[in-house]
Amino acid sequence: MVRCQAMIVVLGVLGGAGCGAPLHSRQAGRARASTEQQERTEAAAVVASTSGLPALSQELDGYSTRSLPGGLACLIRLKTLQIPHAHLRQLRGVDTPIRISGPIDGVRFVAMGRLPLACDCRLALALHRAVPYLRQLGVSELHFSNAYSYRMMPGGRPSRHAMGLAIDVHRVRAGDQLLTLEQDYELGLPEGCTGAAPLLNRLGCLLLEKGLFDRVLTPDFDRSHYNHFHLAILSLHRRRFVPQDGRLKAEAD
Numbered sequence: 001m002v003r004c005q006a007m008i009v010v011l012g013v014l015g016g017a018g019c020g021a022p023l024h025s026r027q028a029g030r031a032r033a034s035t036e037q038q039e040r041t042e043a044a045a046v047v048a049s050t051s052g053l054p055a056l057s058q059e060l061d062g063y064s065t066r067s068l069p070g071g072l073a074c075l076i077r078l079k080t081l082q083i084p085h086a087h088l089r090q091l092r093g094v095d096t097p098i099r100i101s102g103p104i105d106g107v108r109f110v111a112m113g114r115l116p117l118a119c120d121c122r123l124a125l126a127l128h129r130a131v132p133y134l135r136q137l138g139v140s141e142l143h144f145s146n147a148y149s150y151r152m153m154p155g156g157r158p159s160r161h162a163m164g165l166a167i168d169v170h171r172v173r174a175g176d177q178l179l180t181l182e183q184d185y186e187l188g189l190p191e192g193c194t195g196a197a198p199l200l201n202r203l204g205c206l207l208l209e210k211g212l213f214d215r216v217l218t219p220d221f222d223r224s225h226y227n228h229f230h231l232a233i234l235s236l237h238r239r240r241f242v243p244q245d246g247r248l249k250a251e252a253d
Helices: 002-014 023-050 070-079 120-134 199-209 235-240
Strands: 083-088 097-100 107-110 117-120 141-145 164-172 177-180 216-217 231-232
Touching: 097 120, 117 120, 117 177, 117 231, 120 141, 120 164, 120 199, 164 199, 199 231
Parallel strands: 107 141
Antiparallel strands: 083 097, 097 117, 141 164, 164 177, 164 231, 216 231
């Protein structure tokens, strides 16, 4: 009896379960507590590390989208980085839906269809990490036609757009010029990454070279991309399946 009373005291501190509490209930409670503690630990780690995020693009070499957090940790990082946004309660197919409500470090994301930039929180972080590169090339605006759009791939799985993890960029403002992918991107350019190449070619090369996105599809990819960049990242659920060589098979998703 003394032993049972002692256990009641201990379990009462942990969650109010007595000696007669069902085993599966106590296990479920411990599992929930463990998950909540893990989320709090990850969120705290994000807050602690965010202040040291690199500010200059030359310090971003070796960056991988697999390091982007999701869920609460992602939202905390958005707030810490002062990325203007609103957290959306629900968006079909999107793990952590948000709406970008202003420029990201001075770069504007302009909706060609007058729809707001709704996406997964992790895509917003990827765009933030790309901003120093954009600014190095004098880019101040990206005009997009499509970000979140719930649609399936021919094979039946959700596209990156359906998960809020992709954006299609058609026009780029650099200085006083508004460049279009359809007219100002040079197809089949063998030296597209050199300083003599058109700005849009150099931009595409830079984004691909630095690994800021897992998909960087340009007008050179196929006819359906003749007028835009398709920029996308992997979902958290697929991060573990990245090949050892780090190269992903290109898909127009």
